[in-house]
Amino acid sequence: MPVVCLNNVSKSFGSQQVIDNLCLDILKGEFLTLLGPSGCGKTTVLRLIAGLETCDSGTILINGRDQTRLPACDRDVNTVFQSYALFPHMNVFDNISFGLKLKKIPARQIQERVKETLALVKLAGMDNRPISQLSGGQQQRVAIARAIVNQPLILLLDEPLSALDYKLRKQMRLDLRHLHRKLGITFVFVTHDQEEALTLSDRVVVMHNGSIQQTGTPKEIYETPVNLFVADFVGESNIFDARVTSTTGPDMEIRIQGVSKTVQNRRGFKKDQAVKVLLRPEDMTVERTKDQCHRGFLPGQVKEMIYKGTTVDLIIRLDNGQDIFVTEFFNEDDQDIFYDVNERVCVSWIKGWEVTLPHE
Amino acid sequence: MKRWIGISWVSTVFAFLYGPLLVLMVFSFNQARYTSEWQGFSLTWYASLLENQYLLDAFVNSLTVAFVSSLAATAMGTLGAFAIAWYRFAGKKLFFGLVYSVMMSPDIVMGISLLMLFVTAGIHPGFFTLLVAHITFCLPFVIVLVHARIAGFDPAVVDAARDLGAREHEVFLKIVFPMILPAVLAGWLLSFTLSLDDVIISFFVTGPGFEILPLKIYSMVKLGVTPEVNALCTILFVLTLAAVLVAHFLIKEKKK
Numbered sequence: 001m002p003v004v005c006l007n008n009v010s011k012s013f014g015s016q017q018v019i020d021n022l023c024l025d026i027l028k029g030e031f032l033t034l035l036g037p038s039g040c041g042k043t044t045v046l047r048l049i050a051g052l053e054t055c056d057s058g059t060i061l062i063n064g065r066d067q068t069r070l071p072a073c074d075r076d077v078n079t080v081f082q083s084y085a086l087f088p089h090m091n092v093f094d095n096i097s098f099g100l101k102l103k104k105i106p107a108r109q110i111q112e113r114v115k116e117t118l119a120l121v122k123l124a125g126m127d128n129r130p131i132s133q134l135s136g137g138q139q140q141r142v143a144i145a146r147a148i149v150n151q152p153l154i155l156l157l158d159e160p161l162s163a164l165d166y167k168l169r170k171q172m173r174l175d176l177r178h179l180h181r182k183l184g185i186t187f188v189f190v191t192h193d194q195e196e197a198l199t200l201s202d203r204v205v206v207m208h209n210g211s212i213q214q215t216g217t218p219k220e221i222y223e224t225p226v227n228l229f230v231a232d233f234v235g236e237s238n239i240f241d242a243r244v245t246s247t248t249g250p251d252m253e254i255r256i257q258g259v260s261k262t263v264q265n266r267r268g269f270k271k272d273q274a275v276k277v278l279l280r281p282e283d284m285t286v287e288r289t290k291d292q293c294h295r296g297f298l299p300g301q302v303k304e305m306i307y308k309g310t311t312v313d314l315i316i317r318l319d320n321g322q323d324i325f326v327t328e329f330f331n332e333d334d335q336d337i338f339y340d341v342n343e344r345v346c347v348s349w350i351k352g353w354e355v356t357l358p359h360e
Numbered sequence: 361m362k363r364w365i366g367i368s369w370v371s372t373v374f375a376f377l378y379g380p381l382l383v384l385m386v387f388s389f390n391q392a393r394y395t396s397e398w399q400g401f402s403l404t405w406y407a408s409l410l411e412n413q414y415l416l417d418a419f420v421n422s423l424t425v426a427f428v429s430s431l432a433a434t435a436m437g438t439l440g441a442f443a444i445a446w447y448r449f450a451g452k453k454l455f456f457g458l459v460y461s462v463m464m465s466p467d468i469v470m471g472i473s474l475l476m477l478f479v480t481a482g483i484h485p486g487f488f489t490l491l492v493a494h495i496t497f498c499l500p501f502v503i504v505l506v507h508a509r510i511a512g513f514d515p516a517v518v519d520a521a522r523d524l525g526a527r528e529h530e531v532f533l534k535i536v537f538p539m540i541l542p543a544v545l546a547g548w549l550l551s552f553t554l555s556l557d558d559v560i561i562s563f564f565v566t567g568p569g570f571e572i573l574p575l576k577i578y579s580m581v582k583l584g585v586t587p588e589v590n591a592l593c594t595i596l597f598v599l600t601l602a603a604v605l606v607a608h609f610l611i612k613e614k615k616k
Contacts, residue, residue, distance in 0.1 A: 072522040079523045085516035089538045099524035
C-alpha cells in the first residue's frame with residue numbers, strides 16, 4: 001500500500017493554476033524525487049503533503065487515511081526547508097528538541113534521542129552551539145536532524161542542497177542516501193538538479209507546468225524519456241526531425257538529414273509519419289572521413305573540441321546546419337579521439353540506442 | 361599619531377555631547393541659590409524637590425502618561441507591524457507611507473492639528489487627550505522598529521514550527537514572539553522616553569488640570585534656571601539612563 005496517495009489534486013494561487021489534477025502514489029520506504037524547472041509546482045506538491053497548503057480539489061491519503069484537511073501540526077510528516085528555517089533564537093539542542101517537547105515526551109528520552117540524532121548527522125557534541133555560529137553545511141545537518149528526530153512517516157526535503165557549494169553538495173548527497181538506508185523511512189526530495197535526482201532516487205517524477213510528465217527509475221527517465229520535455233530537461237539531448245519511409249517488423253527505415261537509417265520501431269509508427277529522434281551525446285559515434293560517409297552516417301564538420309579530463313566533448317555542425325553535441329570517452333583501443341577544428345567527420349549511432357517520439 | 365587624532369576626536373565628540381549634562385549635574389549639587397559659582401556640595405535642592413508637591417504631582421502624571429501610552433503604542437504598533445509584514449490588503453503601501461509621514465511631521469504641526477481635532481470633537485483637554493496624543497506620536501516608531509524585525513526573519517520558520525507540530529498559539533509564543541521581543545522592547549522603551557520628555561505636542565493638548573513634568577520645568581525655566589531645575593533634570597537623566605541599561609540587559613539576556 002502506498003504511504004501517500006495524491007488523487008486528482010489541484011491547487012491555484014489566485015488565478016494561476018499551480019497543480020493541475022495531479023495523481024501520485026508514493027511507496028513506503030522509497031526515495032522519490034520530484035524533478036522539474038522552477039515554477040513547475042514541485043514545491044507546492046511537497047507543501048500539500050506537509051499540510052502547509054490545502055488543495056482546492058482532490059484528496060490526499062497518508063498511510064491510508066484521508067488527511068486532505070488535516071493541519072500540518074497533526075501530520076506525521078516532517079520537512080527540511082530550502083532555507084533550513086532554523087529557529088535563530090535557540091541553540092542546536094533546542095532546535096532539534098522542538099518537535100519532541102511539543103509532543104510532551106519525557107525530558108530524558110528527549111536528551112537521548114537528540115544525542116542519537118546528532119551523532120547520526122555527524123554533529124555530536126554541538127548541542128549548545130547557537131545557530132549563528134554554524135556553517136551552512138552544519139545548519140543543513142541541524143535542519144535534517146530537527147526533522148528526523150521526530151521519526152516521521154515521511155521526510156520531505158525541499159531543495160536542501162541548493163545552498164551548499166559543489167563539494168559539500170556531493171558529500172551531502174552520499175550522506176542523504178546513507179541516512180535513507182539507515183532510517184528506512186520514505187524520503188520525498190524536491191530538486192531542479194537532474195544530476196541530484198538521478199544519483200539519489202529510487203524513482204523520479206518529472207514535473208512541468210503543474211503536471212507529471214513521467215514517473216520512473218532514473219534509468220528509465222534517462223534512457224527512455226516519454227516526451228521531448230523530459231528528454232530535454234534530463235541530460236543533454238540531440239533532437240532530429242525525421243520521417244518514416246518504411247516499416248519492417250520491429251524495425252523501420254527513416255529519412256534523417258537527407259540520409260536513410262534503420263532504427264527500431266518501438267511505438268508502432270506508420271509509413272510517412274513525422275518523428276523526432278533523440279540521441280544522447282555519449283550514444284553517438286564519430287568517424288573521420290576523407291570523402292563520403294558510409295550508409296547511415298550523417299556528414300558534418302567539427303566546430304569545437306572541449307577537453308574535459310575523462311571525456312572529450314565535440315560540437316559538430318552537420319551539413320544541413322544543425323549543431324550537435326557528442327561526447328567521446330577515452331578507451332584503450334582508440335586513443336585517437338582528438339579532432340582538429342573543421343575536420344570532416346561522419347556521425348552515427350548503434351541501432352536501438354535512439355529514442356523516437358511522435359512529432360509534437 | 362593616528363591613534364592620538366582618533367582619541368582626541370572621540371573625546372571632543374563626547375565632551376560636546378555630555379559636557380552640558382555634566383555641568384548641569386554638578387550644579388545640581390551646588391549650594392548657591394542664584395550664581396553659577398560653586399559654593400560647596402549640598403543636597404538641599406534634592407530635599408526641596410521632595411517637598412514641592414506640585415512638582416511631585418507633575419512627575420507622577422508624566423510617569424503615568426509615559427507608561428500607559430508607551431504600553432498602548434507598543435501593543436498597537438506590534439499588531440500594525442504584523443499587518444504590514446504578513447497580510448495583503450488594499451492601501452498597504454499608502455498606510456506604511458503615512459506611518460513615516462507621522463514620524464517626520466514637525467511636532468508643532470502635530471500639536472496644533474491634534475488640538476484642533478480635540479476642540480472640534482468637543483473633548484476637554486486633559487489626561488485623555490494627552491494620552492491619545494502620546495500614543496499617536498509613539499506608534500510609528502514601534503511599527504517601524506517591529507516591522508524591520510519581522511521583515512528580517514525567514515517566514516519559513518513559521519512553517520517549520522507548524523510542521524514540527526506547533527499550533528497557532530504555540531507558534532506565536534515559542535517562535536514569533538521571542539524573535540521579535542528585542543524590537544518590541546526597544547519600541548516600548550523608545551516610546552516611554554519620547555513620551556516622558558515631550559514638550560511641544562503636550563503643550564497644545566493638555567489642560568490646566570493635568571500638568572506634566574516637562575511642561576512644569578519649561579514654565580519654571582521662564583523665571584530663570586534654578587538649582588532645583590538642575591536637580592530635577594539630573595533625576596530625569598538618571599532615570600532614562602537606567603531604563604536604557606535595563607532594556608539593553610534584557611535584550612542581551614534573550615540572545616543567549
